[in-house]
Amino acid sequence: MTGPLRVLVVDDHPVVLAGLTAMVAADPGLEVCAAARTVAEVVALADDLDPDVCVLDLQLPDGDGIDLGALAKRRWPGTRVVVLTMSADPGAVVRSLGTGLDGYLLKDSDPHELLAAIHSVATGATVLGRGASAPVVAATAAVPDTGPLASLDARDREILDLLAQGLTTSQVANRVFLAPKTIRNRISAMLTKLGVTTREEAVDLARASGLG
Numbered sequence: 001m002t003g004p005l006r007v008l009v010v011d012d013h014p015v016v017l018a019g020l021t022a023m024v025a026a027d028p029g030l031e032v033c034a035a036a037r038t039v040a041e042v043v044a045l046a047d048d049l050d051p052d053v054c055v056l057d058l059q060l061p062d063g064d065g066i067d068l069g070a071l072a073k074r075r076w077p078g079t080r081v082v083v084l085t086m087s088a089d090p091g092a093v094v095r096s097l098g099t100g101l102d103g104y105l106l107k108d109s110d111p112h113e114l115l116a117a118i119h120s121v122a123t124g125a126t127v128l129g130r131g132a133s134a135p136v137v138a139a140t141a142a143v144p145d146t147g148p149l150a151s152l153d154a155r156d157r158e159i160l161d162l163l164a165q166g167l168t169t170s171q172v173a174n175r176v177f178l179a180p181k182t183i184r185n186r187i188s189a190m191l192t193k194l195g196v197t198t199r200e201e202a203v204d205l206a207r208a209s210g211l212g
Contacts, residue, residue, distance in 0.1 A: 005122050006033040008051035010042055010068070011084075012061050016107070020055065020084075027115050039063035042072070050076050053118050058085035058092060066092070067175055069101045070158075080121040084114065095161075097126070098154045105129035149209050151193040157211070159186055164203050164212025 007024050009032060011017040021032045033051050036042045039062045054072045058065040069081035082103035083096050096104050102121040105114060109129050117127040149157060155176075162172045169187070173180040187199060196202050206212055 004029050004031040005052040005118065006031055006050070007118060008032075008034050008036070008042070008045075008049070008054040008072070010036045010054065010060070010065070011057040012037045012059075013057075016057075023111055023115065024055075024118070027118075030115070030118060037061075039068050042068060047075070051079055052122050054079055054081045055084050055114075055118065056081060058083055058087050064175070066096050066099050066101065069096070070099050070176065073100060080124075082114075082117055082121055082127065084109075093128070095158070099158055100154055103127035103129075148194070148205055149211075152190060156186065156190050156193070159183060160190060160202060160206045161211040163187070163199065164206040166212075 004027075007030050009017060009020045009024060011020060014037070017035055017037060021035050024030045024032050034045055034049055036045065037060075039060055051072075054069065056065040056069050056072075060068065065083055065085070069083065072079055072081055080102040082105060083092075083101060084105050084107060085092070086107050088106060093104050103117050103126065105117055105127070106129050109117075113129065117129070120127050149160070152160065158176060159172055162175055167175065169180050169183050173183045176183075178186075187202070191197060191199070191202055194202055194205055196205065203212070
């Protein structure tokens, strides 16, 4: 790649957002291509923005940073996503990586650690800060390969997890930024993969496996 990496920064706190954009802009190998405070502001950005890396907060006023990261990767193929959050919840780390995002750091990380993470994920690496312990990483790697849900990919697991939480098809569609028809088709395919005939059986299986 020639020229600096283009970075999209998303955080709902104005002071944090200003600090992050200033930090990124001060790195000669990076440039801020856009900054946003909400999911809606990101959705409103131009399709040709095409950031190299997105740095996203986990909790936003109108949505979830992990879901937004997945949307960004679908909208801008090749974009890498780093979650930057105050939450060290192992479940959030597992869900982030299981969704296909590329990094997870805490907001108490040193500035140079965040900048290094942005450069690293741009090369294809996965970066985990101090909030992601070795057991969490091991669990993340093992989830797709073992147990009754082994046949499901990361998107299937995300949808099934939301169903196990009690969300309707329309609510799931809104959370993962897909059409309800697409969700229904994914559910039908999941039933076949899991060897069950009803959504209720799939949900029971998901809950028995720790989802929901």
